[in-house]
Amino acid sequence: MSSNTLPAEAKTVIIGGGIVGNSLAYHLARMGREDIAIVDKGPLPDPGGSTGHASNFLMPVEHSKEMTHLTQRSIEQYKDMDTFNNSGGIEVARTDDRVEELKRRVQSAKAWGEPAELLTPEEVEDLVPYVNTDLIKAGFYSTGAGTCDPLRAGEVMRARADEYTNGGLHVSPNTEVLDLHVENGSIQAVETDRGTVTADEVVIAAGLWSPKIAEMAGVDIPLTPAVHQMVSVGPISFFEDYEGEISFPVVRDMDTQMYERQHGNDLEVGSYQHRPILWDVEDIPSIDEAPLSPTQPPLTDDAFEQSMADALEIVPELLDDPEAGIRHEIDGLLSQTPDGGPLLGPLQDVDGLWSCAAVWIKEAPAIGEAVAQWMTRGWSDIDLHGADVNRFYEYGNSRSFVKDRASEGFQKIYDIVHPAEQYQSARELRTSPFYEKQADLDAEFYEAAGWERPQWYESNSDLLDRYEDELAELQRPNEWDSRWWSPIILAEHLHTREHVSMIGDMGFSIFDFRGSDVVDYLERMAVGRVDVDVGKTVYTPILAENGGFVSDLTIARLGPEHYRVITGSAAGGSDRAWFGDHIPDDADVMMIDRSESLCTLGVWGPNARDMVDSVTEEDMSHDAFEPYTAQKITVGEVDAWAMRLSYIGEQGWEIYAPMGQGRRLWDVLWEAGQDHNVRPAGMGVYGTTGRLEKGYRLFGHELELDYNPAEAGLTFHGVKDADFIGKEAYAEAIDEENTATLCTLSVDDHAPEGGEHRFMLGNEPVLDQNGDVLVDDEGRRSYVTSAGTGPSVGKHLLMAYLPQSHAEEGQSLQVEYMGQQYPVTVEVAGSRPLFDPENDRIRS
């Protein structure tokens, strides 16, 4: 390894020598990158970022599958580097609500394959004798948890990277990046105070300084430095009898949003309960100016007051040790993003520039590995879509947005967060032209990628009486099950199936592609054949080379050299990056983002044709406007374009109009609808109830890199002649027998032990009759990918990938929810819709 030297050129330059940069270097080297440079403005091994002051414990179980798997994989790596202490970890509950949450933790642990169990207070005391068990009602014991040494791990990874590259790793500490050189949209070089390095690719792994570095290339990495308060108390005589760094499980006192962990003879007490304290990156002192380190400013005393009181309550014996004092106290700075997730992937406006930021110690080795896979072969073993830096593209990068969401998100770190919980700050950022009209109709707005979308309408509450009988068994008596939900969604659903509804705007991401090479280009991107007649639409998976899902979307042919790609709001940023990145340099293909210029209004239901036809200039009859086709139409005065398809399986159209004419579009259709019993309906119908009855898959839930199209039941395109990304794997998947198949299940009994009826919300483990989680031959565990009620079939529906042996209609299985097991039955194995299986309604 050449250290302290800065090469004139390198294939890959990694900016940041913390745990993330080191991990990236190691894994890139392992995957064959030979010429790698790490630069950091600080010294090694601790360059002064968050790696140097983290509390270094890894609790693998989270409600996110992706984050749990990343932490599990990181633990494996820390173990492999001999830098892991398997202390275990215990989350304790002071309240009844938290006990329920801990049951949900066990449920997630089972779903993601991590050992965990609930403990009584006495069992907690046996493991951690210094915890004041008078205060606690239960514990969640994660036996696989532990602590690591990220600085040592960094050294090991640098040494290994150097071996893999035969000395091709250049490590350059004390080297400050001054500028990034970009030419023609591509990264060229990294300019530092010790010279300039030309580079093919550059990764920003600079922790909380990442936004500042990104700005040098004119792009955004949306994070803010945020304070996590931490003190270290010692020497504690109780620990003197124990050797080593840690002999007791780390304790998370969840209800106070704090943790207490042994570190030698000291006890580290950390808190996330204090008010959010955000820093401006420009205010962070330099290494020379900082008394401790740039990311360890002094403790803000008043913010820590309640934390001290709570800590003294939960571990009084240790903290009242007469010899012990507070030896170290900091406002530790870490990276907080608008949604709390990492920011990974290609920064799409500069070719060759990547982000690997907002990563915690517990995920860093695995994220380094996954991003290295992404960089070297285009996809990662652990799906990183939820952490794609592009998810905030062109809406969520402003300083104000980041600060508002980071403040709100900081308070959720140890909080009980409902899976459907909505952010309250920085709302009404993206509104469609229908917004005011919908607000007048008492829409309950939820947000997706900044877009305000009605989830249901309070003005439809009269429908609850209308459908009282149908809904009787589908009401949710439990507060948790019905939080962020309304039975009005189910009533809107039934109304839609009986009459007609207006649904939208969905906040779609819309990309137009034009140019003489556009057919070849899109053929290469999509599984489905796109060289179809003008006016046809194609619903198609988009795959990575391994045959896993990158996206699923609709492609419509508008002209011989003109296509429109329509994808979900959340996937918009990453899809845009994927499509943009795959346009060949010499191809005549232009990508035009229409997401902010076109609004979308769905009109669906048995009365849809009569209603729409009454205000269009064109003939909307079945023969004139066939299913799965698209046409230009004029709705009243509005120039629009419509596709005849439906994600909820009804007759009708998705109508697209210029944003400026959107309000008129709404008014004209609303007016016309008055004779056809129209109602507004929300995304609850569109995204869940209608979709699940039809068995439609949702990207990020059913569709991800872990499963292939054969398993997802999306092989109706067959294998087309033209080459496309993932073709080989896709063809193989079709030939081979499935290892697992996506199924639709229904809940047989919502209260098998009596009492309150409970309704699953998603991510629950699927068990066999013996209570064991189903695991397929590739080691993938079965869990509920989507859950929702199907009012027209009168059942609560779940989707899950089941091992082939269990993917049979009529199979009786179980689902574990909040510590209780519920009987479920496989309704459909594969993609056949449960409701209207022949799609007669769409074709009507």
Add this chain to the structure above:
Amino acid sequence: MDTVACIKRVPDTGAKLTLTDDEQHIDTSHLGFTISPHEECAIEEAIQVADDHDGTATVLSLGPADAEEQLRTGLAMTADEATLLETDGKEWRPRETAAALADALSGDSGTDPEFDLCLFGNESADVANHQVGVRVAERLDLPFVAGVTGLTIDDGTVVVERDVTGGTEVYELDLPAAVGVKEGLNQPRYASMRAKMQARKQSIERQDPVASEFEGRIEKVRLEAPESTEGAAEVLGEGPDAVPAVVDLLRDDLEVI
């Protein structure tokens, strides 16, 4: 026997100092504040002496309202009381400071000190004038020794030691007395969490000090940041290959072998 430790809120700086644009102050916009190590020893000694002789230990500071933070540090170390002579934030000169402290220390009487032992840090960590302690002592007509690294109470007197080249000087002062102490006098305690929490609830006595007018003022022209010593280490090599370079350095440059 009652003691008082006089302390000063100073910026907690790293290796490199940044000055304000007018070069009159250290730029503290992103810095924390602290007290000097000497003053930590002064507090520790004040607490120990008071504890051992059934007295009260007080921490006293002249400074802006925020100096409360440093007084609470003293309370968290288990000083009994704290008094803040609250200024409006403008800088006070040593003579003005000393006069105000002396006024406060002599209390209502105006002349007799209300304590038996008054401890100062040998000098402040920021401007290091070395003046306030001795000026207070002079105003209160008390014996004063600076540079103290050893201190014993002995029957109405205090015996103090200070290091000088080649030995130690020992002084015996009648109480009441004042001393300027140096780091090394004792091992200042870390505040326990409970004491720190209680200190946050304790009341601090606030007084408005009077800035006396003096002839012959010293004017501060400007501050200059010291040349930053480049701290970057030079890597001589790695593994056994580095040995000759290390030997050369130890033998020729440092002359230790």
